Amino acid sequence: EDQVTQSPEALRLQEGESSSLNCSYTVSGLRGLFWYRQDPGKGPEFLFTLYSAGEEKEKERLKATLTKKESFLHITAPKPEDSATYLCAVHAKAAGNKLTFGGGTRVLVKP
Amino acid sequence: NAGVTQTPKFRILKIGQSMTLQCAQDMNHNYMYWYRQDPGMGLKLIYYSVGAGITDKGEVPNGYNVSRSTTEDFPLRLELAAPSQTSVYFCASSYSLRVRDTIYFGEGSWLTVV
Numbered sequence: 001e002d003q004v005t006q007s008p009e010a011l012r013l014q015e016g017e018s019s020s021l022n023c024s025y026t027v028s029g030l031r032g033l034f035w036y037r038q039d040p041g042k043g044p045e046f047l048f049t050l051y052s053a054g055e056e057k058e059k060e061r062l063k064a065t066l067t068k069k070e071s072f073l074h075i076t077a078p079k080p081e082d083s084a085t086y087l088c089a090v091h092a093k094a095a096g097n098k099l100t101f102g103g104g105t106r107v108l109v110k111p
Numbered sequence: 112n113a114g115v116t117q118t119p120k121f122r123i124l125k126i127g128q129s130m131t132l133q134c135a136q137d138m139n140h141n142y143m144y145w146y147r148q149d150p151g152m153g154l155k156l157i158y159y160s161v162g163a164g165i166t167d168k169g170e171v172p173n174g175y176n177v178s179r180s181t182t183e184d185f186p187l188r189l190e191l192a193a194p195s196q197t198s199v200y201f202c203a204s205s206y207s208l209r210v211r212d213t214i215y216f217g218e219g220s221w222l223t224v225v
Contacts, residue, residue, distance in 0.1 A: 004153065009151065031210040032210035032211075036216075041218070041219070042218055042219070043115075043201050043203075043216030043217050043218045043219050044154070044201070044216045045216070046213050046214070046215070049210065049211070049213075051210070087153070087154070089153075089154075091210045098144075098156055098159065098169070098208070099154075099156070099214065100153070101153030101154040101155075102153050103151055103152050103153050104151075104153065
């Protein structure tokens with residue numbers, strides 16, 4: 001069975017304090033790994049798709065990387081507006097090409 | 112751009128009542144999905160549809176029903192509500208199941224069953 005585990009569950013950062021979120025996965029036939037941002041009271045908002053090990057993608061202060069077993073979302077010099085829950089999901093052939101989500105990491109950036 | 116629209120935003124149901132969560136998308140997407148999200152848990156797929164008239168079960172379909180009479184609309188029906196159905200429900204859509212087609216989510220419907 002496909003599994004996606006995110007750690008830590010919650011992260012408190014000072015503004016400017018860089019950190020990384022982890023998403024480890026066990027799936028058969030990974031087609032892609034997704035990162036979403038979710039603000040309180042809102043639906044998930046798409047950030048990145050990573051397709052193969054070694055791939056990296058960046059958007060403003062966020063950088064996502066992928067290995068064969070895990071993905072990292074690096075937040076560089078975060079600002080309070082980066083506070084959100086970050087969700088990881090995998091798209092795998094064995095799951096009928098539907099997304100399997102991790103539990104998310106709640107990030108709070110204090111000024 | 113409306114995207115994926117869900118109604119209602121909040122609802123309180125009594126045990127045994129029934130209700131329908133409405134979902135509409137204006138992106139001409141073929142695929143639509145219903146997920147539920149419980150605190151600290153990942154989103155779980157309830158049902159999905161690959162087009163008008165075609166629906167299929169996801170991971171957690173028990174206690175729910177869906178229909179897809181048009182491309183735009185994908186309502187989720189809760190029959191005989193139970194406290195275990197207290198959750199946040201998200202409707203989503205995508206053009207296809209291809210990994211390169213982004214899944215877009217609505218803003219969610221908060222349901223409490225008491």
